[in-house]
C-alpha cells in the first residue's frame with residue numbers, strides 16, 4: 001500500500017497552475033494527498049484510462065474543451081467516477097445544469113475553502129463506502145478470505161465470525177477508525193491485531209487501555225509532553241500516537257472514557273492533529289485508530305453518557321464479535337486449541353478430553369467468553385494427572401460461574417413426528433433421562449444440565465424410578 005489517501009486518485013482539472021497548487025495545499029491539510037493535477041482537459045481521458053481515479057474536480061471555463069462537455073463525457077463513460085464542479089461562476093442555472101449532467105456537487109472557487117474541503121471529504125467517503133460494499137459483496141459471495149494468515153490466531157469455524165474476516169479485509173486499508181464491539185473476552189484484541197496486519201501499515205500496533213485513565217493521564221499517554229510541561233516533567237515524553245506512527249493505535253475499553261477525554265479523542269479524529277502537553281507545535285496523527293469496548297455504545301450515546309458526535313465518528317466501520325454462547329460450534333476447536341497450548345506451556349503431554357466434556361461446556365453460557373474457557377482449560381490441565389482429563393475442574397468452574405446454565409437448544413424438528421406409536425409420558429421421560437445419562441457418560445451433573453433440571457431433581461427421579 002502506498003499510504004496515500006484516499007487509495008484512489010483525485011484528478012483536479014484546471015488551466016490555472018496557481019489554483020491547482022493552492023488546492024493541493026488545502027486538501028493536504030485535510031489529509032488528502034492523492035491529488036493528480038491536470039492542466040489540459042484534453043489529457044483527462046488518458047488519465048482516466050491509466051489510473052484508478054475515483055473523483056474529478058473540474059473547472060468549467062477552460063481553453064480547448066468546455067467543462068460541461070467534459071462532465072457529460074465522464075458521466076457517460078465512467079459512471080463510477082464522481083465529478084465535483086469547482087467553478088468561478090456563481091450562477092444557479094449553471095449549477096443546476098451541471099447536477100443534471102451528473103455532477104456530484106458544485107462549488108464556487110471564491111467561496112469558503114472549508115465548504116469545498118467538506119464536499120471533497122463527503123465524496124471520498126461515499127466512494128470509499130461504494131468500493132467497500134463492492135469488495136465485501138464479492139468476498140462474501142465467493143466466500144473467500146484472501147489473506148487467511150492474518151487470522152491465524154483466531155480459532156473458529158463459525159459463519160458469523162468468518163464473515164467478520166471478510167468485512168475486516170475489505171475495510172482494513174481505510175484510514176477511518178474501526179470500532180470493535182463485543183463482550184469481554186470474545187477476542188476483540190485479536191481482531192484489532194488482524195485488522196492491523198491486513199492494513200499493510202509498516203508501523204507497529206500500539207495498544208492503550210483507556211480504562212482507569214483520567215483526563216490528564218489519557219492526554220499524557222496519547223499526546224506525550226514537552227520537557228518542563230509540568231512539575232516533574234524533566235524529560236520530554238513521546239505519546240503513544242507518535243509511537244504508533246504509520247501503524248495502528250489500538251484504544252481498548254473506549255466506553256470507559258470520561259467526558260473530557262471523549263472531547264480530546266473527538267478533536268484528534270476530527271482535526272487529525274494534536275498538541276503534546278506544553279508544546280505549541282501541532283503534530284499530525286499518522287496512525288490508524290482502532291477502538292474497542294465491551295459496552296453497548298449505541299445505548300450509552302442514547303442515554304447521553306457517550307458523546308453522540310464521537311460515537312458517529314467512531315462507528316463508520318464497526319464489527320460486533322459474537323459471544324461464545326452464540327457460537328457453540330467453536331467449542332470443540334477452542335477446547336483442542338487450549339489443551340494443546342496449555343500442555344505445551346506446562347511441559348505436559350496433551351491430555352485426552354472425555355467425550356462428554358464438549359456437551360458439558362455446551363450447557364454453560366460463558367459470561368467471560370473465550371478468556372473464561374481458556375482459564376478453565378489451564379486450571380484443569382495443571383491439576384491433571386491421568387491420561388484422560390477429569391471433568392471435575394470444569395464442573396466446579398461452571399458452578400462458580402453462577403450456574404449460568406443454558407439448556408441445549410430445542411430440537412429443530414419434533415423428534416416424535418416420524419414415530420407411529422407414541423410412548424407414554426412416563427416412558428418418554430424415562431427414555432430421555434437414560435439418553436441424557438448416556439450422553440453425559442453417567443455424570444449426573446451434566447445429565448441434569450442437558451435436561452434443563454437441577455441435579456437434585458434428577459437424583460430424586462432416579463431414586464424414585466429404582467424404588
Ligand SMILES: Nc1ncnc2c1ncn2[C@@H]1O[C@H](COP(=O)(O)OP(=O)(O)OP(=O)(O)O)[C@@H](O)[C@H]1O
Pocket residue numbers: 153154155156182183184185186187188189190191252293294337370371374
Ligand atoms: N477465537 C479465538 N481463538 C483463540 N484464542 C482466542 C479466541 N478468542 C479469544 N481468544 C483468547 O482469549 C483471550 C481474550 O481475548 P481478548 O483479550 O482478545 O478479548 P477481548 O474481547 O479484547 O477482552 P476485553 O474486552 O476484556 O479486553 C486471549 O487470551 C485470546 O488470545
